[in-house]
Amino acid sequence: MRKRVLIVGGGPAGMAAALAASKKGADVTLLERRPKPGKKLLATGNGRCNLANRGKLVYFGDGAFAGNVLSVCPPEDVMRQFEAWGLPLYTDPEGRVYPAVQQASSVLSVLTERMKQQGVRLVPNADVTDAVYTRKEYVLTVADGQTYTGDRLILAAGGLAGGGLGNRPQDYALATGLGHHLTPLFAGLAPIELEIGRYKRLSGLRVPAYVTLVCNQHTAAVTAGEVLFTDYGISGICVMQLARKVQTLIGQGRKLEIALDFTPIFYPETRAYSGAVERKPDMYQRTLELLQARQREYRNHYLTGLIPDALAAVCPSGGLEETASFLTSLRLRVSGVRPMQQAQITCGGIDTAEVDPLTMASRLRQGLYFAGEMLNVDGDCGGYNLQFAFASGLIAGKNAAE
Numbered sequence: 329m330r331k332r333v334l335i336v337g338g339g340p341a342g343m344a345a346a347l348a349a350s351k352k353g354a355d356v357t358l359l360e361r362r363p364k365p366g367k368k369l370l371a372t373g374n375g376r377c378n379l380a381n382r383g384k385l386v387y388f389g390d391g392a393f394a395g396n397v398l399s400v401c402p403p404e405d406v407m408r409q410f411e412a413w414g415l416p417l418y419t420d421p422e423g424r425v426y427p428a429v430q431q432a433s434s435v436l437s438v439l440t441e442r443m444k445q446q447g448v449r450l451v452p453n454a455d456v457t458d459a460v461y462t463r464k465e466y467v468l469t470v471a472d473g474q475t476y477t478g479d480r481l482i483l484a485a486g487g488l489a490g491g492g493l494g495n496r497p498q499d500y501a502l503a504t505g506l507g508h509h510l511t512p513l514f515a516g517l518a519p520i521e522l523e524i525g526r527y528k529r530l531s532g533l534r535v536p537a538y539v540t541l542v543c544n545q546h547t548a549a550v551t552a553g554e555v556l557f558t559d560y561g562i563s564g565i566c567v568m569q570l571a572r573k574v575q576t577l578i579g580q581g582r583k584l585e586i587a588l589d590f591t592p593i594f595y596p597e598t599r600a601y602s603g604a605v606e607r608k609p610d611m612y613q614r615t616l617e618l619l620q621a622r623q624r625e626y627r628n629h630y631l632t633g634l635i636p637d638a639l640a641a642v643c644p645s646g647g648l649e650e651t652a653s654f655l656t657s658l659r660l661r662v663s664g665v666r667p668m669q670q671a672q673i674t675c676g677g678i679d680t681a682e683v684d685p686l687t688m689a690s691r692l693r694q695g696l697y698f699a700g701e702m703l704n705v706d707g708d709c710g711g712y713n714l715q716f717a718f719a720s721g722l723i724a725g726k727n728a729a730e
């Protein structure tokens with residue numbers, strides 16, 4: 329008999345699930361709280377939608393669970409699926425996968441067009457407030473009082489990250505009301521707050537840098553890339569990648585610092601924007617020699633043209649040693665991580681021990697499935713989160729329809 333599949337959430341995970349389930353012949357109803365599906369998807373990758381990554385898998389929360397999901401539906405399968413839906417893709421030199429037209433709207437158009445073709449019933453403005461299982465079927469109640477029934481239910485309600493783009497704490501109650509548990513929720517891929525003091529003047533400045541997270545005088549993590557100064561601290565992809573670790577260490581009561589090394593500004597060959605980042609050990613000495621040489625030639629103007637004027641304006645006024653030290657290791661105290669509204673991903677979520685990664689089925693309740701950010705899985709920057717949302721959605725949809 330044709331299965332009636334209900335899906336809560338018209339994000340990437342819910343739409344992928346709807347397409348996989350309808351392809352298997354299910355009668356699919358997708359309920360979305362907002363007037364249109366895919367609002368967060370449109371904001372991804374700065375509007376370009378970095379939808380997958382061909383590199384090594386980088387997942388946290390339950391990374392092993394994510395690995396199992398992606399062994400059932402690997403990144404190549406997600407990409408093949410998009411090409412089959414009519415969306416040509418492009419992979420950048422770092423392995424990040426985008427639609428060839430570089431527009432998130434093209435991804436959403438392809439998904440919504442396919443859903444129409446495959447007969448998915450999309451119900452917009454449907455804020456699902458309750459989910460119950462009657463031993464016979466699932467019954468969803470929407471804020472306007474309407475109810476929807478189905479044999480199978482897929483929860484793909486996303487996470488709290490992204491401010492107005494995310495879901496709300498009560499949306500997790502759809503899962504906990506059915507017996508599932510939540511791990512603690514906190515912001516991932518978020519800017520970092522620093523005791524910025526006089527460096528507030530740098531707000532708006534973008535510079536390439538190595539960013540080292542220092543805990544008790546030891547290196548806890550190093551990233552590299554473009555750093556954006558703000559009036560509360562720093563942002564940029566390489567900074568946001570440290571947010572998870574910062575929150576974990578702060579939670580353990582550790583005192584943290586960020587050390588910034590600006591030398592990639594004038595040694596472009598040291599710029600490393602992905603993969604393992606290794607700072608060259610001799611940068612202080614190299615920089616000091618560079619400054620000495622420039623001072624001999626340009627006297628007091630040795631920094632002019634070498635580093636941005638805004639950075640030169642906050643350089644210490646002492647000798648060359650002090651300047652070299654500032655440029656290779658500016659240390660600032662970490663005061664926290666920006667709130668969930670400014671994060672790109674929610675760390676924590678539905679406890680993955682209660683979900684089978686091979687089918688995305690609940691281990692607690694028959695006929696219930698999960699997909700996407702709602703689960704305790706978060707990926708690094710670079711397409712990993714959408715990749716997980718699409719892969720888990722495709723698996724959940726296929727299995728829910730069977």
Ligand SMILES: Cc1cc2nc3c(=O)[nH]c(=O)nc-3n(C[C@H](O)[C@H](O)[C@H](O)COP(=O)(O)OP(=O)(O)OC[C@H]3O[C@@H](n4cnc5c(N)ncnc54)[C@H](O)[C@@H]3O)c2cc1C
Nearest residue numbers: 337339340341361372373378456486490700701711713714
């Ligand atoms: C600014 C920004 C940029 C990002 N860029 C990238 C990127 O380039 N690459 C990448 O991999 N990841 C990126 N991410 C992360 C990525 O967008 C998410 O991980 C992904 O969207 C998760 O998909 P999802 O379907 O699980 O959840 P969502 O996209 O959040 O979708 C969930 C949907 O469920 C709906 N919903 C929630 N509760 C209910 C309810 N009770 N009733 C009905 N509907 C409900 C919501 O309205 C929403 O439409 C970015 C995130 C942000 C905020």
